[in-house]
Amino acid sequence: MARPLSRPRNRRLRALAVPLGLALAAALGFLPSAAGATPRAGGPLLSYVVNTVPGHATVAKVERAIGRAGGTVVTAHERIGVIVAHAADPRFAAGIRTVPGVQSAGATRTAPLRQSGTDDVGKPQRITEAQRAAAERTARATGEEPLEPLQWDIRAIRADLAAKVNPGSRKVTVAVIDTGVDDTHPDLKPNFSARQSANCVGGVPDTSPGAWRPYDPVTDAHGTHVAGTIAAARNGVGVTGVAPGVRVSALKVSEPGTGLFYAESVVCAFVFAADHHVQVTNNSYYVDPWMFNCKDDADQAAIVDAVGRAAKYAQDRGVVNVAAAGNANADLAADKLTDTASPNDSTPVNRTVDPTRCWDVPTQLPGTVTVAATGSHRLKSGYSNYGLGQIDVAAPGGDTRQVPEPPAKNGNVLSTIPGGDWAFYAGTSMASPHVAGVAALLKSTHPKASPQEIRWLLKQQADNPGCPTGDATCTGTRYVNSHFGYGIVDALNAVTE
Template identity: 30%
Template sequence: MILAIYMEIIMAKASNTNRKPVIITFKPKDKRSTSKDKQEILASAIDDGDINFVTAETVSRQARPVASGEDLMKVGYDVNRYEAPILMANLTQAEIDKLKKDKNVVRVEEDGEMHALDGPDALAQTTPVGITQVKAPAAWPSSQGEGIKVFICDTGIDSDHPDLVANLRTGKSFVPTESSTEDFHGHGTHCAGTVAAVHNNIGVVGVAPYAYLYPVKVLSSTGSGQWSWLIAALDWIMSKKGARVASMSLGGGGAPQALGDMCEAAYDDGVLLVAAAGNSGPGNNTVGFPAKYPHVMAISAVDSADIIAGFSSRGPEVEVCAPGVSVLSTTRGGGYGTMSGTSMACPHVSGVAALAWGSHRSCTNKQVRWLLNTFVDKVGDQDPEKYGKGRVDANASSFWIGTPPEHTL
């Protein structure tokens, strides 16, 4: 599916406390009953202030001060790339009601929060057991993920970490108040190390030690962010030539349909989307967004004995599982430490995807997804709502010979 993205981050002055962030989806231009542009339709609903769109390159920069006489501070994002337009804005209830009545508007949804999905603290350990658990070292003679582009959608990555710097590439921040992709929280750095910490005889090694890491900041230093930031980030990832994997160790409930539309667009564009299932276990039907979408791989977490973690979300959306308890990886400030959560399971699968893609370079994302679903180890009680198809097997998926079929939804 092809979409059109229009992002508007509008930050109100202190006096404008009655505005709330929403995501507006318009009808495609050829389906609208008016010749007005989306920006004009939005402007007609605004009670005060102007709509000032700027280039896409400014979306990740720190918001500028409000100029004298301005009611609102606005940073626009207009890439004009897709046909189902989406726009984000801070609006009053009256403005929202006005837009909902416009027959050219499909829906107006609240822009809620998403969060990093790390679980309870874990005791320190000396080796990254998860790397051997998914059989990554056995796959390395076939592939070490050389040059496969993995986008870490998270809190950023420590740019000076000795186990990451060789694989780091230029990323982008979509957090309006944090222009740098530097990690001020630590979650993103930990996930990045699991994917591709360098094989350099220091610290730890990642699943795919020579994959390229792109920091995509969609969570702030608090570990939380807006859905609209992830929507904009996925659009940017699609613009990067050769983008292969988007690793999303984040999630939440009540995501807007606009996010589902963007996930579908990214998947159709060739990006493999991998997301943490969530830490809302042990209850049933607890998988969160974006993992809940059919175009996204939902990853549950197991411990070192391949038993489902108590915190791991369950549900029919779970596709495969991976280590997520007491996972040793890189930490901000050049260190190492352990964390638990489906956030830790997700990058194991992203790394295995990079290994499989490195061995099957002509494959599509749908073919790599088939490999990850097909070559698994059956673990635990094999309940698919806990373990999905099973725990990923990097060795089997990398060494398999032939042309894999495409995964079907």
């Protein structure tokens, strides 16, 4: 899926090979309508983003040009000038780029759907009966949630203490842009906001009841796990979230059967979040099919443009966008990076990318809070991306090599999964929702604060462990460095300062 940020030992594969024949195209809504022009043959039916000067007049003119070029308009976001279209002609994008008013255009995929991954590290581990029993014994003695003793991550950022001061406001909602959320889970149901949830797959929001739930409860459990870390209720069941008093919503963007997160779906999610008064979005993924979108490639540049416009639209309407840094153990501030995973919907190729021109989207978009992962020993997780000037803050993401004290023992992050269960995951996917939860607490404490002010408070209140002795990959100062940015976020500071 645009790789939720978690994966199997280097990325947990979630996709199956799926041919994009006419039957699948029809099921996904890819076939042109009767009113549209007949596409010229010669290539697979693909989705495109066409970015124009915002406004009805220009968008309408470009829509007509899309029809003349054999494409079909799926939806148009006039306020940001992003049109989603489908076409089968390989010449479509090049032709549309010449139309007056078009500023960029490109395919959001490279081939019929195939495979993708998440940014979880290693295989999910379901909680065992022995772990459950040990946790419940401890919880009865301490007055915690039944499984909270296994949540070393909650204590690591003092979210347990914060909840006693202010668990978060019901007026604050965090939207989980991900694989969908099981809102029937007993830990999530009390805080779930259906009116701020939708299925954005394909680019058009579907708000019918339950449309936001995962397509598959096993392969698409990622979003439910993220949601629990943010806002699992303190209700005497299971775990607790960082901000157990706020609301959480689901914006599903992962393709059925493959888990791919395409640009048109992510654009839909950011716009929907902004228009439905969400305060924070969590983005534990990167937009497929490119791990890094390079601006000297017309298709990739169009993806950066489209998603960037949507993210800025949300920010301009008061939304704080939080995103995972990624799990390649890569220095995002390096002069050159190697990408061996892209494009992940056809045949990946080895390419060297320039980080100044090639961006991880939405992680490296301007204004986004970029989050690195730590383990229980307050060290960078071995898989976490890093980089001086690239990481804003850090948070617990899990690391099996950093083992917490009993009864936890498992160094990964415990949270909710579909079907009323709980499991341990690791990845920057798990770190990002901790920061989204703290951002929600800050918004609860400072309801009039702008996204820029929330970002500043996250940094100002963070606690930086400093670079580990002898670790040459960590550069910077005691206050700002490549591993932790400004530091590990602190939930208690968020509700007391």
